[in-house]
Amino acid sequence: MHTGKGDAAKRAKTRRRIPVAIDASDISCGFEVGNDFERFSQIDDVFARSRYDPVVHSERSELFFSTYRKPLTEWRAAKGFQQNDYAFRNATWHVADVFAEMHESRDRRDGFLDPLSMLRDGASEQVDLGTPTAAAAMIKHAARTAGADLVGVTAYDHRWTYTERFSVKASGAKPNDLPDGLNHVIVIGQAMDATLIETSPSALSGAATGMGYSQDAVVLLTIAQYLRNLGYQAVPSMNDTALAVPYAIQAGLGEYGKHGLVITPEFGTSVRFGKIFTDAPLAHDRPISFGVKEMCEICSACVTGCPSKAIPDGAPTAERHNRSNLQGVTKWSIDGEKCFSYWTKINNDCSICVRVCPFTRDYTSAKNRLWLRLAGSPLRRLALWLDRREGRGARRQAATWWPSPSE
């Protein structure tokens, strides 16, 4: 049964507070979980709040969401925000939207508030997958073949599971039911198109986000169905059910950055993450370190680049900007209210912090791989200086992304 916000707040008080020991492996992941830690409720997520909380909800936020549904309107008289840009952006969201809207009459938004559910029954008996190491290698191989750019595996960690999901119908909380025994989490990374991100902020850059979600949905459903066909449980999840960032870090896919995002050695910050909860016995990966924390200590490109001043500079802190931040975790945190407010001003999601981060570069280039080694060495200041000198991260005019009429 769905409950309203008042009930949710009471239940949250009783269910969120769990004593936790400080875990050294968390510190190596870039966050330190304190004894006052409380699990996060999805009703506090800034996107959920944009539906009911007057602090976040406004005419502008209504307009922001409506731009994803009205392809014949030109929403801003600015280059990169014209009808063709919105038409493409909205098309890239189409696959993710189909799954999200499929069961709206049942108060589900698959992939955003609820797990992806378009799955068939699997085998009634479990196939022996061999050793956990062999099983993990097999799943990763299948995932990459299905389109995943990055794959890692880690242990289920109850701390990152939402205390409740957000219910659109109730404009409040509903239970977050996850079957017992799903002790392993496969984390999938989808690289976002670098040339689109270069145009941020523009409606065109939102196409990188839309494609990330749509491709993520396809890969997550494919691998979840594969696991079910082998006789195992699998729950594919995008933004729903649990926080993705700590899982991506624990699964060894990247390090935590000052802009609150994961930075990977393959694509920098330009990645989206999904996850699959499963009972298939898989070997786990370990967190990695390649100099991100040390670079963030001397860099502030995202801080100065952020138009809404949502990214503070300075050391990690447990201070919360507002209720959309995690309670009881010492880390770098952004102000989601300020960030979302900017999105509603430009009628598009913003990826400026992704674009300006020096780690966001094309690592198929030997020069950039060399830069990454320099960035992870004591010569990181030189790496930062080189990044600024070469002008990487400058905004590309969206009009230059489309072929010119003569091409």
Ligand code: SF4
């Ligand atoms: S997405 Fe844009 S507004 Fe939000 S934190 Fe990043 S740079 Fe700032």
Ligand code: SF4
């Ligand atoms: S822009 Fe600089 S400070 Fe911000 S996340 Fe990237 S490396 Fe860290």
